[in-house]
Amino acid sequence: MPQRPTSRDVARLAGVSRTTVSLVLNNVPDVHISPETRQRVQEAARQLNYYPDAIARRLVSGRTRTIALVWHRGPDRTYRDAFLPGLLQGITRAARHYGYYVLFRPIEPDEPDDSYVELARGRHTDGLILSGPRSDASHLLQLYEDGFPITLHGQLPGTDIPSVDVDNVRGAAEAVNYLLTLGHRRIGMITNAPLEYTASRQRLDGYRQALEQAGLPYDESLVRYGNFDEESGQVAADDLLAQDERPTALFIASDMVAMGALRAIRLRGLQVPDDLCVVGFDDITAARFIVPALTTVRVPTFGLGWTAAELLIRIIEHDPPQQTKILLDTELVIRETCGAP
Amino acid sequence: MPQRPTSRDVARLAGVSRTTVSLVLNNVPDVHISPETRQRVQEAARQLNYYPDAIARRLVSGRTRTIALVWHRGPDRTYRDAFLPGLLQGITRAARHYGYYVLFRPIEPDEPDDSYVELARGRHTDGLILSGPRSDASHLLQLYEDGFPITLHGQLPGTDIPSVDVDNVRGAAEAVNYLLTLGHRRIGMITNAPLEYTASRQRLDGYRQALEQAGLPYDESLVRYGNFDEESGQVAADDLLAQDERPTALFIASDMVAMGALRAIRLRGLQVPDDLCVVGFDDITAARFIVPALTTVRVPTFGLGWTAAELLIRIIEHDPPQQTKILLDTELVIRETCGAP
DNA sequence: TAATGCTACTAACACGTGTTAGTAATACGT
DNA sequence: ACGTATTACTAACACGTGTTAGTAGCATTA
Structure with missing residues (x-):
């Protein structure tokens, strides 16, 4: 890059002080500058192709106008592929709307869990969205208590950190x-992951509540535990279908796990939806394309991103909403695995 | 946030000058500081929980240690979902390896094409990776000619901008x-997109080359044009299969387009792979899960990201490799749509 | 006519760091 | 005993901006 022009260069060319340049270009209100001078300054800036230095601006304002997405999702590829694009788009759209930039910071498996702390303490960012908070995150709590703006994507029970x-x-x-x-009266379930994961437990709770409300007993022999991936689904479904009295329907709390389950069903020679109905969860891309197409519960990834970013920015700008624990609704997408709609 | 400690505070607590603090904490070589003083400084920094201010550091060094990914892919959801996660992970891993941060900046459809220029001119970043360059990008060329570090993901014929x-x-x-x-001797093809797109033209060229090398003629009646999405694939395949003399195999230069084609095939009552073989391109997640599983060409998204970032960083650090137009190899993933391997 | 208020600006400081040039104090060589 | 080299530091500048306090010059008011 050739020498960047500074506001001093613009001032010199326009024949005014640097202060005037700043006042004009930033459109500072309630300040008296003659129209001729204004125009001279703007012309000079254009002529030099002047862009103010973001770094210097940040130093004096004390704000970076940047938020960071800390992606802390372990080695779970599925989650990354299915949720990251939508989430990120929601975040960047909200950020742009409010005039912020977005830093993306994944935490790799070989890094210490708290390596994102430097992002906050070192003033790289005005706030952070942590996707996939761990319950042992003492640094996170410390940061929060120090007043650093944080929003969680996911939940961390036992704290009042704002979350979406x-x-x-x-x-x-x-x-x-x-x-x-x-x-259906005999409905089996396969969880998306072990119950240590909050989302897992909650989806199981939803299953129980629905049964209870329908006056049906909760039968543990109808429940199996998935572990994020396809294989776990295949194993779980196979085990579930090995019983004498088969369920007539399966609620599988993860589409990826459901992919494995569907394979197990196929290998047993059973037909979906004729012999067995299936509902998944997440609405990954593949759900639309398999045959029969998977009925599933859509997660509003864009909305999660937008909401988390908006919440964060309002906290940064000292305008926090009353509600700081936000739950977004899902959408049941009816396709073919439970029969034609 | 309570008052952040500065290097001045550390200096005061350790009873030394600010200069000494800087020299010690940055481990500046060839400088004589007694071990006792070093320890006093380090102890003070720890005690105050001091993190140097990234902004001030950038101002004085003139470097942001940040690279930006400008995502300029139009409304093509497919591409985003299939490639962004891997690309981004490759970029962030390389960035971390070299000590850089990553800014993510999508260009939304309602924005002017050149809105990323401010990122460079305003010194938000040390360099940028542009994914999806447009041929009418005069600002891009200007930026490049001004010596601003740029790497393209994709190709822009007629320029010597480094690309991956x-x-x-x-x-x-x-x-x-x-x-x-x-x-197979009668092989049809459906492109991934109209031929204005470089990748489209190239994949068609590959098809022609392979035929030519096998001594087969290029028959235009066997070629149709997709347009990114499923629907276009369904229409194209249907049209292709309406001919008297059907092809025995189909090369479809996009998995998403292939999804539509497979539906058209199914609706015509044809069986894959018995009546018709299919090979896709991209290896999207769904390719593994449909039945029969789709044989396809895998795009090394992680490698693309890593390479683009590494190339960019080497340019930033004035250590450019000789080769600045890099092509990465794909990998043929054999599954079931051409019969069992 | 003096006091006040308004217009159109500018000088100087602050943000927090890295770095260069310099300075005492001590050690070393002849 | 004297000049030189080395050690262990520090004062001061620079990075480029936003902003506060201030200053001439002119118009208006009492």
Whole structure:
């Protein structure tokens, strides 16, 4: 890059002081500058192709106008591929709307969990969205207590850190209700992950609630535990279908796990939806394309991103909403795995 | 945030000058500071929980240690979902390896094409990776000629801007060769997009080259044009299969387009792979899960990201490699749409 | 006519760091 | 004993901007 022009160069060319340049270019209100001078300054800036230095601006304002997305999702590829694009787009759109930039910072498996702290303490960013908070995050709490703006994507029980998440309980309940409406009474479930994960527990809770409300007993022999990936789904479904009295429908709290389950079903020679109905969760891209197309619960990834960013920015700008624990609704997408709509 | 400690505070607590603090904490070589003083400084920094201010540091060094990914892919959701996660991970990993941060900047449809220029001119970033360059990008050329570090993901014919892309010609040729090896002689093709798109033209070229090398004529009646999405694939395949003499195999230069084509095939009552073989391109997630699983050409998204970032950083650090037009190899992933391997 | 208010500007400081040039104090060589 | 080299530091500048306090010059008011 050739020598960048500074506001001093613009001032010199326009024959005014640097202060005047700043006042004109930033359109500072209630300040008296003659129209001729204004025009001279603007002309000079254009002529030199002047862009103010963001770094210097940040130093004096004390604000970076940047928010960071800390992606802390372990090695779970599925989650990354299915949710990151929408989330990121929601975040960047909200950020742009409010005049912020977005820094993307994944935490790799070989890094210490708290390596994002430097981002905050070192003033790289005005606030951060942490996707996938861990319960052992003492640095996170310290940061929060020090007043650093933070929003969680996901939930961290036992704290009052602002957070945005999907209403897993409701989403799961709605899926199971749909199966109940279709007349199913023996509904099996496969979780998306072990119950240590909050979302897992909540989706199971939704399943229980729906059954309970329909006056059906919770039967543990109908529940299996997935572990994010396809293989776990195949194993779980196979085990579930090995029983004498098979369920007539399956609620599987993760589409990726459902992919494995569907394979197990196919290998047993069973037909979906004739022999067995299936509802998934997440609405990954593949759900639309498999045959029969998977009925599932859509997660509003864009909305999660937008909401988390907006919440964060309002906190940064000292205009926090009353509600700082936000749950977004899912949407049941009816396709073919429960029969034609 | 309570008052952040500065290096002045550390200096005061340690009873030394600010200069000494800087020298010690940055481990400046060839400078004589007694071990006792060093320890006093380090102890003070720890005690105050001091993190140097990134902004001030950038101002004095003139470097942001940040690179930006400008995502300029139009409204093409497919591309975003299939490539962004891997690309971004490759970029951030390389960035971290070299000590850089990553800014993500999508260009939304309602924005002017050149809105990323401010990122460079305003010194928000040390360099940028532009994914999806447009041929009418005069600002881009200006930026490049001014010496601003830029790497393209994709290609811009007629310039010598450093770029990283997939070897579309080779990838397509390999796919078609595979079909030829299986004995197919009448091979249809559906492009991924109109031929204005460089990648589209290249994949078609690969198809032609493979045929030519096998001594087969290029028959235009076997070629149709997709347009990114599923629908375009369904229409194209349907049209292709309406002919008297059907092809025995289809090379479809986009998995998403292939999804539509497969539907058209199914609706015509044809069986894959018995009546018709299919090879796709991109290896999207769904390719693994449909039945039969789609044989396709995998794009090394992570490698593209890593390479683009590494190239960019070497340019930023004035250590450019000789080769600045890089083509990465694809990988043919053999699944079931051409029969069992 | 003096006091006040308004217009159209500018000088100087602050932000927090890295770095260059310099300075005492001590050690070393002859 | 004297000049030189080395050690262990520090004062001061620079990075480029936003902003506060201030200053001439002129118009208006009492």
